[in-house]
Each structure stands twice: as structure tokens, then as C-alpha cells.
Amino acid sequence: MARSAKTFQVTIRNSGQTIACTTDRTILQAAIAAGIDYPYACATGNCATCVSKLEEGKVSLLPHSDAALGKAQLKSGLTLACRARPRSDVTVNWLARAGG
Numbered sequence: 001m002a003r004s005a006k007t008f009q010v011t012i013r014n015s016g017q018t019i020a021c022t023t024d025r026t027i028l029q030a031a032i033a034a035g036i037d038y039p040y041a042c043a044t045g046n047c048a049t050c051v052s053k054l055e056e057g058k059v060s061l062l063p064h065s066d067a068a069l070g071k072a073q074l075k076s077g078l079t080l081a082c083r084a085r086p087r088s089d090v091t092v093n094w095l096a097r098a099g100g
């Protein structure tokens with residue numbers, strides 16, 4: 001299957017950094033690769049440590065547990081950085097540690 005990954009810009013509000021993230025990587029993977037101390041624990045969509053406000057843009061979410069991110073939270077604009085791949089330029093703000 002030939003699938004070419006696009007690259008989008010991901011702005012991390014907490015650190016004030018903007019990084020490149022390809023569509024085949026999660027925001028968390030790109031952030032860690034860029035040396036950003038993004039809060040996470042499981043990296044598999046189960047713990048909600050990486051829960052973040054999706055302030056701008058669109059993501060596609062990989063499978064995750066409803067306990068980590070339920071439908072109501074999704075509707076309110078939250079996402080899981082470890083499960084979210086960008087579908088546009090995005091801005092996120094993690095909730096775990098105020099001020100990072």
C-alpha cells in the first residue's frame with residue numbers, strides 16, 4: 001500500500017514550540033522526538049496522562065479506551081496526544097501539568 005505521509009505544523013501551547021509532525025506519527029511521538037517534555041505514561045490511549053485541548057485543527061485518533069477519552073470529552077475539544085495524528089496544522093495544550 002503506497003501511502004505518502006504529509007507533514008503538518010503542530011504548535012504546543014505549553015512549551016511555545018511549533019514542530020513538524022507527519023501524518024503517520026502521533027503528536028506525542030513528534031513532540032518527544034523534538035525534545036519536548038510532553039506529559040505521557042502509557043502512550044497507548046489508556047491512561048489519559050497526555051490528554052490535551054485541541055485548540056485548533058483536526059486530528060485522526062487511533063484506537064483508545066473510552067475511560068481515557070470519552071465521547072463527551074471528545075466533543076468538548078479534548079484529545080489524546082499519544083493517539084492523535086495531525087490532519088491539518090494543529091495547536092494543542094496539554095492539561096496534565098500547569099505551565100509544563
Ligand code: FES
Nearest residue numbers: 041043047048082
Ligand atoms: S499517554 Fe496514556 S493515554 Fe496518552
